[in-house]
Amino acid sequence: MFERRREVRIRPGGMATDVLTRLVHPPRVTVVDSPTVPPLYASTTYSTEALDRIDDVLGGREAGFQYSRQGNPTVAALEGALADLEEASWAVVVASGMAAIAAALEAAVPPGATVLAAEELYGATDGLLTRWRDRGRITLARASVGSQGAFLDAIARERPAVVFVESASNPLLRVADVPALADAVHRVQGRLVVDNTFLSPLVLAPVASGADVVVESLTKFVGGHGDVTAGVVAGVDPALGRAVLAHRTHAGAAASPFDAWLAARGLKTLGLRLERQMASAAALAARLAAAGIATWYPGLASHPDHATAARLWRGGFGALLSVDLAGGRPAVEAAWRAFRLWGRGTTLGDVESLALYPAVASHRGLSPEERAARGIGPGLLRLSVGIEAVDDLWGDLAMALGVPRRPNAVP
Numbered sequence: 001m002f003e004r005r006r007e008v009r010i011r012p013g014g015m016a017t018d019v020l021t022r023l024v025h026p027p028r029v030t031v032v033d034s035p036t037v038p039p040l041y042a043s044t045t046y047s048t049e050a051l052d053r054i055d056d057v058l059g060g061r062e063a064g065f066q067y068s069r070q071g072n073p074t075v076a077a078l079e080g081a082l083a084d085l086e087e088a089s090w091a092v093v094v095a096s097g098m099a100a101i102a103a104a105l106e107a108a109v110p111p112g113a114t115v116l117a118a119e120e121l122y123g124a125t126d127g128l129l130t131r132w133r134d135r136g137r138i139t140l141a142r143a144s145v146g147s148q149g150a151f152l153d154a155i156a157r158e159r160p161a162v163v164f165v166e167s168a169s170n171p172l173l174r175v176a177d178v179p180a181l182a183d184a185v186h187r188v189q190g191r192l193v194v195d196n197t198f199l200s201p202l203v204l205a206p207v208a209s210g211a212d213v214v215v216e217s218l219t220k221f222v223g224g225h226g227d228v229t230a231g232v233v234a235g236v237d238p239a240l241g242r243a244v245l246a247h248r249t250h251a252g253a254a255a256s257p258f259d260a261w262l263a264a265r266g267l268k269t270l271g272l273r274l275e276r277q278m279a280s281a282a283a284l285a286a287r288l289a290a291a292g293i294a295t296w297y298p299g300l301a302s303h304p305d306h307a308t309a310a311r312l313w314r315g316g317f318g319a320l321l322s323v324d325l326a327g328g329r330p331a332v333e334a335a336w337r338a339f340r341l342w343g344r345g346t347t348l349g350d351v352e353s354l355a356l357y358p359a360v361a362s363h364r365g366l367s368p369e370e371r372a373a374r375g376i377g378p379g380l381l382r383l384s385v386g387i388e389a390v391d392d393l394w395g396d397l398a399m400a401l402g403v404p405r406r407p408n409a410v411p
């Protein structure tokens with residue numbers, strides 16, 4: 001209840017008497033006890049009495065908030081939580097995963113320098129790098145994380161300013177050996193930037209494993225409910241952190257405070273969600289493989305990077321897997337139409353299980369030949385496992401893929 005008291009003034013001195021002014025300047029409620037949930041600060045600007053302080057905050061000499069594109073308390077609270085989880089000394093939250101990738105590269109790659117990028121990359125990252133190459137912004141070299149020796153050779157040969165890899169690649173879940181890559185790139189005075197979107201900091205903290213910068217789409221596992229678009233860049237070198245922050249300010253890549261608030265809420269259940277999602281993904285991968293379907297899942301001994309994932313990852317093998325259907329696109333189309341429970345979507349990491357067809361979604365920018373060269377055939381279907389009951393997920397998947405239903409026959 002708000003109780004009007006004599007001493008409550010609209011402004012010191014009680015200047016405003018007209019209702020039109022009072023609409024804009026209502027009495028303020030002072031909160032003296034701390035809320036258990038950090039508030040959502042939607043305010044674009046902050047009122048400050050001392051002009052010197054405004055100058056110092058905007059000039060980066062003092063901590064504080066003046067304008068939401070430059071800094072916002074809700075976004076900053078999320079940055080604190082993520083820096084801690086990523087074992088980084090700074091974190092900058094931005095408008096999307098792609099904004100995070102652009103900010104990290106903008107900060108770390110001097111004009112004209114060489115970027116050595118994994119061949120296995122999310123389509124939009126591929127698009128950004130090839131566009132920068134075509135405009136003369138960078139020299140772009142490529143190597144496959146699928147062949148570690150060739151990748152290390154490429155680092156020694158190209159001496160790149162930046163190596164960019166995904167910790168688990170999209171969609172075949174090829175595993176980057178982050179400590180080995182970090183050692184090799186540091187030997188040539190370069191930096192390692194890792195996109196950790198498929199794993200989240202709970203499974204791998206790339207900076208703690210030697211990477212210079214981690215980027216992550218918070219739209220995926222951290223948000224977790226399909227209602228957030230945001231990203232984060234985190235690292236250890238303070239100069240790089242300042243450069244990322246400057247990019248956010250100048251490119252206008254600030255995250256919305258509401259998205260930051262939702263992502264912070266998502267973090268609280270990330271552990272519980274991932275535990276269930278990873279256990280279900282492992283069970284589904286085992287059942288698919290037992291049914292004779294070609295299955296890409298790093299938790300399976302048949303995955304080419306199983307040993308690397310087992311050595312580097314914590315708590316499980318992620319919640320994504322891909323199947324390669326022998327019937328090609330017609331088999332994918334049939335499964336797509338048949339799904340009753342699995343969602344059809346273009347994202348991952350949600351509480352809801354989602355299927356994605358890379359050929360028309362994440363990897364639509366590549367020609368069929370380029371996709372084939374990356375191992376993405378017409379029958380490849382990516383599955384992001386949610387938190388539903390695993391037997392329901394298996395029942396729907398088995399039905400959609402035409403697997404005879406024998407629920408007790410396999411793990």
Ligand SMILES: Cc1ncc(COP(=O)(O)O)c(C=O)c1O
Nearest residue numbers: 096097098122170197217219230
């Ligand atoms: C591996 C990876 N990195 C980055 C992104 C981009 O994230 P966002 O959609 O939040 O920009 C995605 C999106 O799917 C992704 O799969």
